[in-house]
Amino acid sequence: MRAARIVAALDAFRNAFPQVRPFYATKCNTDPGVLSVLHTTGARFEVASVEEIRILGTLGVRGQDVIFSNPVRAREQTRQASRAGVYRFAVDSREELHRVAEEAPGSCVYARLATGGRASVVPSEGKFGVDVRGAIDLLVRARDLGLVPYGITFHIGSQSLRPAALEAALGDVHTVLSRLVSAGIRLQMVDLGGGFPAAYDRPVPPLAAFGRAAAAGIAQLPYPVEVFAEPGRCIVAEAGTFRCRVIGVAQRPSGYWAHTDLGVFNGMMEVLESGGDLRYPIRDNRGSANRRRFHVTGPTCDGQDTYARDVPLSADLREGDEVLIGSAGAYTTVYASRFNGFARPRVVVT
Structure with a gap:
């Protein structure tokens, strides 16, 4: 923040x-x-x-x-x-x-x-x-x-x-x-x-x-x-940016998926509340010119734990890269739980 x-x-x-x-x-x-x-x-x-x-x-x-x-x-x-x-x-x-x-x-x-x-x-x-x-x-x-x-x-x-x-x-x-x-x-x-x-x-x-x-x-x-x-x-x-880590990238019949250590249940609940109408600006730290559309999803086993679809990110996105989610300072950490045992986000005010 x-x-x-x-x-x-x-x-x-x-x-x-x-x-x-x-x-x-x-x-x-x-x-x-x-x-x-x-x-x-x-x-x-x-x-x-x-x-x-x-x-x-x-x-x-x-x-x-x-x-x-x-x-x-x-x-x-x-x-x-x-x-x-x-x-x-x-x-x-x-x-x-x-x-x-x-x-x-x-x-x-x-x-x-x-x-x-x-x-x-x-x-x-x-x-x-x-x-x-x-x-x-x-x-x-x-x-x-x-x-x-x-x-x-x-x-x-x-x-x-x-x-x-x-x-x-x-x-x-x-x-x-x-x-x-x-x-x-x-x-x-x-x-x-x-x-x-x-x-x-x-x-x-x-x-x-x-x-x-x-x-x-x-x-x-x-x-x-x-x-x-x-x-x-x-x-x-707009004062808040989530910094989360890519824990895995997968290609499936439904498209390319970027799994992150942040999800709906530990910060992105308003995506569910709004039926997906609230769309956060998302980018990655790799910044490659070659882009690919990803579904960005959280770490839990719940099928609802996907907070963005068809997001253009670096085509060579991989495990360990960072995904940054803008406008994340409101109604995010206050909703966060430890569902499935995953940690809540940590807030740092700079």
Whole structure:
């Protein structure tokens, strides 16, 4: 992981979203070295578990600089987060609202709106969220339970390719804010969520396009609010490169295969999640002019453990060569397991 690239990506996000306060989505890459770089730049953090809060705490991140956007938590997660100083919690059900009131009384809550997320490469939506009426109901009930009706959030889907999705979601936010005024509630915060794309092997819309869409939607809100966002992938993906070793090359009826000591189950899980739509830039250290198309596969015995197909690599690729996989800093090592007994990748921040 290249520290300078992480800092540059965060600066680029801030330039594209000048009205927005970024809270890095910790789940994207939880390596302490990566988090330390972000903390040094003054970033705040969004978490999904108490373990993430613990890691951040070891780096000196204060609970008040953290938001807890996982909208359904085991009650002990809410209790422990509150004890660590976290006071802002997402909710999307009455049951969760009551758990927050019981375990973190007086906290600020923000309701999560449902969105389609249909323009994203990695499916991530459909599990969470309520409609406009449900969000209004939750925030009114929050006040009745002694909580602070603090804000509204949504998520446009992971690796989103459609900036206009922000404007559509902010249209629903406008409705919520307007209707809550009649109930005597003015929210303090709108959270744009995450999903902002990183470059892999194909062009993606620039962050500036998402920033313009957000600015257009924010300008239409009925009154001023703080605006947050939860960038993750676009901050760390392009800073990371996997360096893996070729453990064998084989010619089969299905083509040429390059077997590496990296696979789906120890870092490349998003290839499966996206049905192969997420394609990483891949090259080898041999750099021969004569090229051949390879299927690049992992070390396990599982038939799903193939993370790239028809990749042009050096025709004379052989055992011991190195394969380099770009844009590997997001949602890779956090998914890594020891399936079949193979080691997890080691993270080095340079």
